[in-house]
Amino acid sequence: MTAEFRARIAGMPATFSRTWTEAAPERRKRLRQLTEALELRTLQPPEAIQHLSYTHPFAHRPLVEFMLSIPPEIVCGAGQPRRLMRSALGEQWPAALRRRQSKDSFGGVYLDSLRPMAKAMLARGSRLQVVERGYVDLTSLRKRLEALTNSLECNEPQLRNIILLEFWLANRESRRNQPKAISA
Numbered sequence: 001m002t003a004e005f006r007a008r009i010a011g012m013p014a015t016f017s018r019t020w021t022e023a024a025p026e027r028r029k030r031l032r033q034l035t036e037a038l039e040l041r042t043l044q045p046p047e048a049i050q051h052l053s054y055t056h057p058f059a060h061r062p063l064v065e066f067m068l069s070i071p072p073e074i075v076c077g078a079g080q081p082r083r084l085m086r087s088a089l090g091e092q093w094p095a096a097l098r099r100r101q102s103k104d105s106f107g108g109v110y111l112d113s114l115r116p117m118a119k120a121m122l123a124r125g126s127r128l129q130v131v132e133r134g135y136v137d138l139t140s141l142r143k144r145l146e147a148l149t150n151s152l153e154c155n156e157p158q159l160r161n162i163i164l165l166e167f168w169l170a171n172r173e174s175r176r177n178q179p180k181a182i183s184a
Contacts, residue, residue: 001135001136001137002134002135002136002137004134005134005135005136017035017039019031019035020032020034020035026072027068027072030068031068034064034068037059070084086098110160111148111156114148114160114163115148115149117163117167118145118148118149118159118163119145119149121141121145121163121166122142122145122146122149126138128141128166128170129165129166129169129170129173130162130165130166130169133169135162135165136162141162144159145159
């Protein structure tokens with residue numbers, strides 16, 4: 001972020017509760033994520049479909065409270081993903097699943113879809129919405145975009161958000177600049 005943008009947002013009030021800081025250090029990350037999800041109301045259905053039954057069974061408050069009350073080393077130990085689940089289900093699930101250590105992540109596929117977007121942003125030069133609006137520094141952004149296209153370290157989670165913001169702003173701006181259709 002540019003120094004100007006950081007200064008602009010520095011005076012803004014904190015949006016999230018800080019109660020998670022009172023938890024034990026090993027639990028803070030999970031509690032912070034949970035607090036933010038609850039305060040952002042990301043689990044609430046969009047207004048257009050509120051008349052439908054829209055549930056998140058794994059976000060059921062008693063279940064979440066129960067899982068947070070169990071010591072982390074019981075839920076999953078070092079080198080033992082899903083330890084509690086494996087011991088609870090025992091022989092009830094297929095052997096192939098019992099032997100599996102982890103699920104494939106979509107990170108690689110997602111990253112492959114971001115690379116063409118990063119190349120497109122590099123091709124635009126300085127005509128980027130996030131630069132023109134003063135949100136990010138062009139030099140730093142270009143270095144990080146080049147690193148992403150070359151599969152080098154670039155703080156990918158943050159850069160992913162910048163790329164998505166840029167394309168959203170660019171699409172919004174292009175729709176705004178389109179001539180209005182005249183209806184007869």
